[in-house]
Amino acid sequence: MPEFLAGTSPAAPTSLLRKADLHASVSDPVLDTMNFLNEVTHRYPDAISFAPGRPYDGFFDSEQIFTHIRRYLDHLVEQGASVEDVRTAMYQYGPTAGQIREIIGDSLRADENTDVPAESVVVTVGAQEAMLLVLRALISGPDDVLLVASPCYVGITGAARLLDVRLRAVEEREDGLSCTDLEKAIVEEQALGRRPKACYVVPDHSNPSGTTMSARTRAELLELATRHDILIIEDSPYRRVSPGSPLPTLKSLDRDRRVVHLGSFSKTIFPGARVGFAVADQLVVDEAGRTTLLADELAKIKSMVTVNTSSLSQAAVAGALLAAEGRVSQLNARAAAYYGDALKATLRSLDAHLPARRREALGVRWNEPTGGFFLTVHVPFRADNPALTRSAQEFGVIWTPMSYFYPEEGGHHAIRLSTSYLTPMEIDEGTARFAHFVESESKSS
Known part of the structure; x- marks a missing residue:
C-alpha cells in the first residue's frame, strides 16, 4: 500500500473513490504501459535507452x-x-x-x-x-x-x-x-x-x-x-x-x-x-x-x-x-543531419552485431527508414513488458514494445527503437547490448 494511504480506514467512504466510477480511459492499458516504460527507465538509470522519442539535448542553448x-x-x-x-x-x-x-x-x-x-x-x-x-x-x-x-x-x-x-x-x-x-x-x-x-x-x-x-x-x-x-x-x-x-x-x-x-x-x-x-x-x-x-x-x-x-x-x-x-x-539543417547520421549509425551497428546470415537464422529483421526518429525491429520472441524488464536488468538496454501502439491486438513480436536522443558512443554500445539481448531471447523462445 502506498505510504500516503497507510492507516486509511475502508470505513471512510468520503476519502476514497472507486476506480470503476471514473472514466474508463483511466484504466486503459495504454496509459499503464507508458507508465511502466517510465518506471523501468527510472529503475535502471544506467541502461542505455532507445525509448524516448525526443530531440537531442545537445542542440539546445538556454x-x-x-x-x-x-x-x-x-x-x-x-x-x-x-x-x-x-x-x-x-x-x-x-x-x-x-x-x-x-x-x-x-x-x-x-x-x-x-x-x-x-x-x-x-x-x-x-x-x-x-x-x-x-x-x-x-x-x-x-x-x-x-x-x-x-x-x-x-x-x-x-x-x-x-x-x-x-x-x-x-x-x-x-x-x-x-x-x-x-x-x-x-x-x-x-x-x-x-x-x-x-x-x-x-x-x-x-x-x-x-x-x-x-x-x-x-x-x-x-x-x-x-x-x-x-x-x-x-x-x-x-x-x-x-x-x-x-x-x-x-x-x-x-x-x-x-x-x-x-x-x-x-x-x-x-x-x-x-x-x-x-x-x-x-x-x-x-x-x-x-x-x-x-x-x-x-x-x-x-x-x-x-x-x-x-x-x-x-x-x-x-x-x-x-x-x-x-x-x-x-533552422534545423544541422539537427536534421545529426538525426540522419544517428539513424544510419544505428542501422550500421545493428548490421554489424546481427549480420544478415545470423539474423536470418534467428528470424530477426528491421526496416530502414530514411529519416525521423524511429525504426522497427521484428523478433521471434514476445517483446512484452517482462522481456523489456529482462533487457534492462540483464543487458542494460531499454526499448519500446510495439504492442503499445496497436489500437487493437498486434505488434507482440516487434520493437521500436528511437535513435534521436543518443550520442554516437551510446548508439554503438546500446546496439551491442541490444544484439546480445535479442540473441539470448531468440535462443530461449
Whole structure:
C-alpha cells in the first residue's frame, strides 16, 4: 500500500473513490504501459535507452530562449506596437487562436509551399492539444468513426479514448498505409451504418514504425478522401528533423480543403515551449447559411480547454522563426543531419552485431527508414513488458514494445527503437547490448 494511504480506514467512504466510477480511459492499458516504460527507465538509470522519442539535448542553448523572445518583441515594435501593446502581449491572456498565426502562416509558405490565411491557423499547446480539439469538433455522435493506421501514435488513440471516439484500425503494411485497405474499411463501416469522418495519418517517418508515405499514395489518399467525403488529419512532426528534401505535405497538395494539418515545434525548436498548431481552413456552414472556418470552431473549444497558448512560449518560437525567415528547414539543417547520421549509425551497428546470415537464422529483421526518429525491429520472441524488464536488468538496454501502439491486438513480436536522443558512443554500445539481448531471447523462445 502506498505510504500516503497507510492507516486509511475502508470505513471512510468520503476519502476514497472507486476506480470503476471514473472514466474508463483511466484504466486503459495504454496509459499503464507508458507508465511502466517510465518506471523501468527510472529503475535502471544506467541502461542505455532507445525509448524516448525526443530531440537531442545537445542542440539546445538556454541563452537562445532570451534571444528568441527579444527578437519577437523587437518585431512587435517594428510592426507599430506601443510599449503598452508589447507589455499586454506578454503579460496578459492572449487571443485564444494565437498571436503568432501570421508568422506560422509565413513559415508554411516559405518552407512547405502551403498558402493559407492566418485566420485558418490555431496555435495550440503542442500538437497533442490540436488532436484533442480536432477530434472534439469533428466527431459528433456515437456512430462517427476515426480511421487510424495500426500501429499508430498513442497520442491520437489516447485523445480518442478520452473523448469516447470510435476507432477503426487499418493494418499498416511493410511500406505503410494502403489506400485499398483504407477504402475497404470505410465501405465496411458505412455498411454497418456508421460514418467514417476522418483518417489520421503521419505521412513522413511515422511514429512508431518509421515508414514514409509515397507520392503515389499521397495522391490516392486525397482522391479517396474527396470520393468518400472524409477529412484527412495530417500530423507530420518529423519531416523537418530528417535529412534531404521531403515529399510535399498532404496539405500542400490539397485542392478541396480535405486536409487538417497539425504542426509542432517540439521537435524543431524545443519541446519545452509546448507550441503546436492546426491549419483548419475547411468551411463550416450553419443552419442560417452563415459560413465560418473550422479554425474558428476549434478556437471556441480551446477557450474551454487551455484558454490560450502561453504568450512567452509563442514569443520564443516566433523569434526563432523570424531569425530563419520562417524556414524551419534552415533552422534545423544541422539537427536534421545529426538525426540522419544517428539513424544510419544505428542501422550500421545493428548490421554489424546481427549480420544478415545470423539474423536470418534467428528470424530477426528491421526496416530502414530514411529519416525521423524511429525504426522497427521484428523478433521471434514476445517483446512484452517482462522481456523489456529482462533487457534492462540483464543487458542494460531499454526499448519500446510495439504492442503499445496497436489500437487493437498486434505488434507482440516487434520493437521500436528511437535513435534521436543518443550520442554516437551510446548508439554503438546500446546496439551491442541490444544484439546480445535479442540473441539470448531468440535462443530461449
